[in-house]
Amino acid sequence: MATDINAPVDNSDPPAASGYPGGGYAVSTDNSSRRKLYSRLFYLLCVLISGLSVVVLGVLLVSIGWQGHSRLTWDLLQNSHSELNPESSGMWPSIIGSVFICGICAASALPLGIGTAIFLEEFKPASKPLRMLHSFIQLNISNLAGVPSIVYGLLGLSLFVFMFNVFGRIQVNESSGTELFGVSHYYQVLSLAGGGHTVLIPQEDESQKTIKIDEPTQAVSRDGETFELAIWDPASGQPKPSDPEVRKRTVRKGQGGGAYSETEWYYLRLPFGKSFLAAGLTLSLVILPIVIIASQEALRGVAPSLREASFGLGSTKWQTVRHVSLPAAMPGIMTGAILAMGRAIGEAAPILVVLGAAVAKNSGPQNLMDNVVTMPVLIFNWAGRQQAAYQELAAAAIIVLLAVLLLMNSAAIYLRQKMRVG
C-alpha cells in the first residue's frame, strides 16, 4: 500500500495476503476528492438555504415597514374604522377587541389546558384499559393541534353562536334567544317634555314589539326610579301640563312606543350569538392543544427526583403536584401560555367565521354579548381593499400587531431566561 494516501493509489499492490476481497478494487478507486467536493457543495447549499429564511424575514419586515410607516400616527391608534374617510381611519376598537377576546381565551384555555396536562403527565394510570384511554387522549390532542383553525371557527359557530339552535335563534328585532340575566326590556315612549325625552315602560310580554299607551301605567325614569305614568288626552280638552317635571311624567294618550333593552356588562343569553364571548371561547379551542402540549413538556422537564423526594416525605400525589411539580414547571408553562396567546392574537380565520367580516364597530364591547373587531380581522379587511390608503393602513396595523407580538415574545423569552437562572 502506498505511503501517501493523498496520492493516487498504486494499482499494482493489492493486499491479497490479508484475504480482503475488496482489496483489488480498493486500490483502483480514489474518489475521496470528489466526495469531499460534494460535501463542500452541500454545506454551501445549506448555508444558502438557511440564509434564505433570514433574507425572507428581512424583506417582509422592510417592505411592510416601508409601506406602513407613514400611517403610523396617533390617529391610527385612537380612531376607529371609517368607510368614507380612510385618511382618518384607525384601529382603536380592534386593539380593545383583541385584548378582550384574548382575555376570554386565556381565562378558559389556560385552566383547561394546564389541568389536562397535569392529568396526562402526573396521573398515569396503571390498568390496561385506562392506559389505552390515556394514550388515545394523547393521540387525540396531537391531532387536534393539526386541525385547521377555520374548522374550529365553524365549531365555534355551531357550538357557541348558534348552540345547535337548542335555545332558539337570535334574529335582529325578532328574537334574542334565551336571556339569562343582565338585561331589562322596556318600551320607549316619548313624554310631553319634548326634546326627545322618553320614559321607559317595563315589558311584560316580549313577543309584543310595540305598545300603545291608553291608560296610566308603571314607568321607569332614566335614573331607574319607578313612578306612575300620567296620561294627557288632548281630546278631553284638558290643558297640557305646564310644569316641566310633570311633563316628564306624562305622555299623550295613544302615544306609541318601541322595544328598548338595557343591558349590564354581565348580560348573558343563550345562544351567545356573534359576541366576543363566543369568539374568545372559539379561540380557546384553537390554542387548547398548544397549551396542553407546552404544559406537558414543562411538566416532563421536572426532575423525577424532586417528585420522589416529595413522596419520600409522605406527600400525597395531589400535594406533590400542587407544591412540587407545578411550581417547578410554572415558568415553562407560562412561556408556553404566552406563546399560545401570541398565536391567539394573530389568529384571524376562526374569528372571521364566528363574528363575521364587519369592521364598522367604533368602540370596544359594551357587554359580554357585544360584537367586537379584532386586529387581524381589521388587517384582513383593509388589506382586501383596493384603495392605496387602506393598503397603507393595513401595513401600519400590521406593524402595531407585530409590536404587540414582539412584546409578548420578549416576555416569554424573559421568563425562559429566568427559568434557566432559577
Place this chain on the structure above:
Amino acid sequence: MKALNANISTMSEVSRSATPQSDSPAQAEVTPEVCIRIANFNAWYGSFQAIHNLSLDVPRNQVTAFIGPSGCGKSTLLRWINRMNDIVPSANSRGTLMIDELDVLAQTTDVVNLRRRVGMVFQKPNPFPKSIYDNVAFGPKLHLYLSRAELDELVEWSLRKAAVWDEVKDRLHAPALGLSGGQQQRLCIARAIAVGPEVLLMDEPCSALDPASTLAIEDLIYELREQYTIVMVTHNMQQASRCSDRTAFFFEGKLVESGPTQDVFTKPQEKRTDDYVRGRFG
C-alpha cells in the same frame, strides 16, 4: 499482509532504530515494527489540556492496550489517531502523530482516506438502523465500486472475519438493531474491517456488554491482530492482560509507563502503575 509488510519494511527500518525501548523478553525473537509513532503530542479541549507531551510507539500487528483512570486522556489520544476529534469543535492538538509515513495531524491529510485506513469500534455498539447486510456494505459502497457479487463476497468475508457470520447468515436483511449487544458489536467490527483498514481503534469495545459477549469479542481481537494493528482503550485490567501484547498506562494526560503487557502488570517500573493495576485507585 505479507506483501504489505514487505513494502513497508524499508521505511520502517528508520522508525525501528528510533525506538529502541520496545525490546522485551516475551517477544525477544522479533523486534516489533512500529506502525504508529506518537511524539511530543499535546491535545486540548478548549483551554483544558487533555494530553501533555506524550510519546509512544505502537507496534504493527499487535494489540496495544491503553489503560488508566477516567479522564487520563487515553480516549482522547485514540480519537486523534483517526482524527475523530475533528468533529469536536473545541478539540485541538500539536505534536507528531505518524502512521507509517503519513502525518495524521497535517492540515492536508485527507481524513476520509485516513479513516478508511484506520477503522474504529466504539464503546457502545452503534450499528446503523439498517439491515445487517447494509451495515457491512455501507463503507465499501462509499469507497469502492463493486458489483453486487463482489459486494456479497466482501460482506460475507467481513462477517466471517468478525466471527458473526454463522449467527446472522440466515437473516442478513433483518434489522441490525434486532441483534444482541455482543452480536451488534461484532457486526460493528465487521463493518469497520469491510473497508480494508490497517489499524483498528477500539474505544472500550466491551464496556457495554455482558461477560459472555466480552469473551467472544476478546477472542476476536486476539485473532484479528494477525492482520491488523489494534489499539484498544479499556478500563478492565483483566481484559488488558488477557488480550493485549503491549500496555500503556496513562495518568492525568501523561504516559506513565508502556511496555509488554506482562511486564507492566507483573513488574511495573512506576509506583503509580503498580497502584493502578492492583486496583488501589481508578
Place this chain on the structure above:
Amino acid sequence: MVALLALCALMTIGITVGIIVMLIGESWNFIQSKYVSLSGFLTGTEWTALQSKDIEKAEFGIWPLLSGTLRVTVIAMCIALPCGLITAIFLSEFASSRVRAILKPTLEVIAGIPTVVLGYFAVLVVSPSLQFFSGGGFDTFNATSAGIAVGILCLPMVSSLSEDALHAVPRALREGAYGLGCTPFETAVKVVVPGALSGIISAFLLAFSRAIGETMVVALAAGTRATFTADPREQSQTMTGFIVEMIKSENEYGTVQYFSLYAVAMTLFVITFGMTLVGQLIRRRYQEVYS
C-alpha cells in the same frame, strides 16, 4: 380534584366529537337539499355556489376547490419541505453556536408571524415580483404567490420538527459514519436523515396538513375564482378560501350555500385529520428506538 382534571382531559375528546358531529350534521343538511347530490359533490368539476344568482343553476362540485387547494399546497410544499429539511440538517449537523443563535430566533419569529400578515406580504411583494419577472404572466391573485407565502409559513414548522428528529439520532451513529470515512454530507444524508426518517416524514405530513388548512393567506392572495385546472398562474380559490368568502357574503343560515360551507369544511377536515393521524401513527409506530 383528580376527577376534575380527568374531566378536562376528556373535554379534548369532546372537542373532536363536537367537530365531527357538527360537520356531519350540517353536511347532512347540505346533501339533503334537492339542488345537490352526493355524487355531484364528490365528482363535479364546477363550483358556482356564490356566483350563481339562481340556486337552480348553481353547481356544487368539490374538484375546483380541491384543485385550488392542491395547487397552493404543492407549491408551498416545494418550498417548505426541501428548504425546511436542509435548514434542519444545517442546524443539527453543521451550524456553529453563533449561527444557531441567529437562525433559530429567525425561524421562531417567522413561525410566530400571524398568517394574515403573510397573506398581505404575498399581495404586497410576492405577487408583484412574480408579475415583474414573468412579464405579466400571472394574475394579480394567483396560486403561486399564495403558495410561496404558505411555504414560508410552513418552513419553520418543518425545520423545527425535523431538527428535533435529527437531534434524537445518537451521536454514536454519526461517529460510526465518520469512523468509516464518511464526509459530513454522507454522514448527514446516508446515516442521520435515514435514522430520523419517521420523525421527518411525520413533520412533512403535519406541514402538508397545515398548508391545506391555511386560510388567511389564500383568502387574501389566491383569488376567488374556483377553477379546475393545474395552472399555477391563475386564480385559485381553495376550500378555506371559499369558506371565508362565504362568511363574508353573509348568506342567511339555512340556505344551500350556507350548508355547502360545512360540506367543504368536512372535506377539509377529513383530509387534514387523516394526514395528521397518519403522521402521528408513523411517528409512534416507526420511531427508531435507540437504546
